[in-house]
Amino acid sequence: xxxxxxxxxxxxxxxxxxxxxxxxxxxxxxxxxxxxxxxxxxxxxxxxxxxxxxxxxxxxxxxxxxxxxxxxxxxxxxxxxxxxxxxxxxxxxxxxxxxxxxxxxxxxxxxxxxxxxxxxxxxxxxxxxxxxxxxxxxxxxxxxxxxxxxxxxxxxxxxxxxxxxxxxxxxxxxxxxxxxxxxxxxxxxxxxxxxxxxxxxxxxxxxxxxxxxxxxxxxxxxxxxxxxxxxxxxxxxxxxxxxxxxxxxxxxxxxxxxxxxxxxxxxxxxxxxxxxxxxxxxxxxxxxxxxxxxxxxxxxxxxxxxxxxxxxxxxxxxxxxxxxxxxxxxxxxxxxxxxxxxxxxxxxxxxxxxxxxxxxxxxxxxxxxxxxxxxxxxxxxxxxxxxxxxxxxxxxxxxxxxxxxxxxxxxxxxxxxxxxxxxxxxxxxxxxxxxxxxxxxxxxxxxxxxxxxxxxxxxxxxxxxxxxxxxxxxxxxxxxxxxxxxxxxxxxxxxxxxxxxxxxxxxxxxxxxxxxxxxxxxxxxxxxxxxxxxxxxxxxxxxxxxxxxxxxxxxxxxxxxxxxxxxxxxxxxxxxxxxxxxxxxxxxxxxxxxxx
Amino acid sequence: xxxxxxxxxxxxxxxxxxxxxxxxxxxxxxxxxxxxxxxxxxxxxxxxxxxxxxxxxxxxxxxxxxxxxxxxxxxxxxxxxxxxx
Numbered sequence: 001x002x003x004x005x006x007x008x009x010x011x012x013x014x015x016x017x018x019x020x021x022x023x024x025x026x027x028x029x030x031x032x033x034x035x036x037x038x039x040x041x042x043x044x045x046x047x048x049x050x051x052x053x054x055x056x057x058x059x060x061x062x063x064x065x066x067x068x069x070x071x072x073x074x075x076x077x078x079x080x081x082x083x084x085x086x087x088x089x090x091x092x093x094x095x096x097x098x099x100x101x102x103x104x105x106x107x108x109x110x111x112x113x114x115x116x117x118x119x120x121x122x123x124x125x126x127x128x129x130x131x132x133x134x135x136x137x138x139x140x141x142x143x144x145x146x147x148x149x150x151x152x153x154x155x156x157x158x159x160x161x162x163x164x165x166x167x168x169x170x171x172x173x174x175x176x177x178x179x180x181x182x183x184x185x186x187x188x189x190x191x192x193x194x195x196x197x198x199x200x201x202x203x204x205x206x207x208x209x210x211x212x213x214x215x216x217x218x219x220x221x222x223x224x225x226x227x228x229x230x231x232x233x234x235x236x237x238x239x240x241x242x243x244x245x246x247x248x249x250x251x252x253x254x255x256x257x258x259x260x261x262x263x264x265x266x267x268x269x270x271x272x273x274x275x276x277x278x279x280x281x282x283x284x285x286x287x288x289x290x291x292x293x294x295x296x297x298x299x300x301x302x303x304x305x306x307x308x309x310x311x312x313x314x315x316x317x318x319x320x321x322x323x324x325x326x327x328x329x330x331x332x333x334x335x336x337x338x339x340x341x342x343x344x345x346x347x348x349x350x351x352x353x354x355x356x357x358x359x360x361x362x363x364x365x366x367x368x369x370x371x372x373x374x375x376x377x378x379x380x381x382x383x384x385x386x387x388x389x390x391x392x393x394x395x396x397x398x399x400x401x402x403x404x405x406x407x408x409x410x411x412x413x414x415x416x417x418x419x420x421x422x423x424x425x426x427x428x429x430x431x432x433x434x435x436x437x438x439x440x441x442x443x444x445x446x447x448x449x450x451x452x453x454x455x456x457x458x459x460x461x462x463x464x465x466x467x468x469x470x471x472x473x474x475x476x477x478x479x480x481x482x483x484x485x486x487x488x489x490x491x492x493x494x495x496x497x498x499x500x501x502x503x504x505x506x507x508x509x510x511x512x513x514x515x516x517x518x519x520x521x522x523x524x525x526x527x528x529x530x531x532x533x534x535x536x537x538x539x540x541x542x543x544x545x546x547x548x549x550x551x552x553x554x555x556x557x558x559x560x561x562x563x564x565x566x567x568x569x570x571x572x573x574x575x576x577x578x579x580x581x582x583x584x585x586x587x588x589x590x591x592x593x594x595x596x
Numbered sequence: 597x598x599x600x601x602x603x604x605x606x607x608x609x610x611x612x613x614x615x616x617x618x619x620x621x622x623x624x625x626x627x628x629x630x631x632x633x634x635x636x637x638x639x640x641x642x643x644x645x646x647x648x649x650x651x652x653x654x655x656x657x658x659x660x661x662x663x664x665x666x667x668x669x670x671x672x673x674x675x676x677x678x679x680x681x
Binding site for chain 1: 598652662668
């Protein structure tokens with residue numbers, strides 16, 4: 001039965017062999033890996049494969065159903081595109097890390113049990129952090145380190161949840177979990193960290209813009225989408241997700257408006273888009289889950305495309321801050337065009353891919369709001385509409401405008417290399433293809449679809465929404481109210497561990513360490529003086545008693561001094577006559593006897 | 597292409613007229629759907645108002661920009677080397 005190969009292994013083992021190839025063969029080999037993986041995928045029948053007994057655990061390494069298949073397809077497609085995109089970098093570390101990362105994502109989505117899911121989940125972190133470190137700048141190093149810390153923590157939370165879940169239920173199956181006890185919450189939050197929920201999100205906006213040019217494209221596709229997949233698998237219809245998703249869709253757009261680093265703007269809009277997916281999973285109806293998955297599929301393509309176009313800008317100009325860029329449409333017309341396709345897709349313009357998927361989630365929210373007890377979904381719908389207008393504003397207009405149009409920065413560079421243009425071209429083609437002809441995408445969604453995006457009303461209303469958002473942008477810009485881009489950094493919730501954590505550390509360092517030294521000196525002083533006291537305490541007490549006797553007996557001056565010295569030395573050195581020692585002991589016993 | 601202010605002006609003119617055109621189209625649409633020439637599927641009453649989406653998009657973006665500029669930025673803006681020392 002299992003003549004097939006595990007998709008994850010094709011990528012991971014295939015990736016590890018890359019350094020052994022040279023020149024043209026390497027290019028061909030790398031492109032063949034995702035192609036071979038895709039063909040392999042087409043031939044795997046539905047159901048569980050690669051069943052492994054591991055102690056008392058029953059592991060399922062390959063679970064194929066419609067949900068995992070959908071994510072598998074898009075992961076293969078984006079790997080293929082990204083590989084083309086990074087062909088000119090000639091950096092084996094990046095190639096290998098990219099394949100391991102993509103392989104880990106494939107492993108996680110096909111895992112049929114929680115344990116193997118966790119193993120691949122952790123591998124994701126390793127692959128991705130390599131892609132960040134491969135940039136080799138100081139900023140990338142420290143951002144990568146913070147990224148690693150956050151994900152190591154998230155992994156631990158998830159692992160604790162899985163262990164507790166297993167001890168309680170005795171099962172590792174990837175089935176729906178309801179939020180009831182600690183184990184379910186731990187798994188929920190472990191996944192939530194990778195999903196970039198509000199407040200848990202800053203690892204994403206911190207690290208993604210610091211990764212290598214191709215690394216960011218890889219990163220934008222896998223970590224958050226694997227988390228979306230995991231939520232769709234384990235927590236569909238969990239109401240908390242609706243409100244978490246609403247937060248994700250809403251807050252990043254404010255940051256995106258004032259952010260200067262254009263890849264960071266895209267990172268914020270990535271969270272915003274994942275918010276739509278999380279809302280869909282939270283609503284949990286067939287239409288909503290379909291919408292979430294379709295939007296994940298499209299987002300991987302258009303977000304990848306946008307990151308690729310910004311990567312091309314960095315590659316040619318070495319700059320990415322909006323303050324340094326502008327007017328590049330003259331030197332990079334193709335990149336400009338592809339970027340605009342990505343921008344139109346993320347903004348959900350009719351005939352572009354976002355249009356056919358985002359509206360499914362909104363439709364599901366609207367339908368839900370008419371049901372009894374779900375009236376609050378109206379707010380969800382309104383916030384999502386607000387976020388739709390906002391995303392056009394920052395990702396749809398701001399990105400192309402500040403990079404390629406706007407004020408002319410005077411930069412005159414070459415057009416992006418051919419392989420980058422081909423990669424962007426494929427992604428752009430798919431964005432338009434899906435937008436114009438969504439049927440193939442709908443046919444691979446988890447549930448049967450009866451959804452028609454191209455009603456006159458939908459097209460007209462969406463166009464109105466977008467054009468008037470653009471009108472707002474234009475008028476604000478002409479009036480000089482639009483916030484000018486400034487060289488600045490905007491603190492986010494990573495402030496908690498980057499600044500507050502550091503400040504706390506320094507405060508503790510300044511307060512607790514001197515306190516520690518002070519306490520230590522007191523203890524030392526008490527201990528040493530006690531020791532000094534007890535060193536000759538016996539001798540001193542005896543002297544005190546004896547001197548009074550001697551004074552009574554008439555000893556004075558020199559003789560008294562001699563007697564004192566002799567007694568003191570005798571007691572310290574233990575050279576008292578045995579009789580005296582015995583007498584003292586007996587006296588002591590008698591005293592005790594009398595007094596008690 | 598956009599170095600010539602004439603071209604920018606022309607582009608803006610096209611844009612402003614298409615915005616107005618959309619609002620006119622909306623009137624036509626409302627008229628036709630009220631006459632039951634086209635079937636209209638809405639989830640909420642307010643979606644039927646003339647220019648609801650236009651108004652929402654415009655106001656949403658103005659609020660977004662104003663809040664970002666006057667509330668969020670003063671709160672979170674720091675020097676670029678804020679975390680370095």
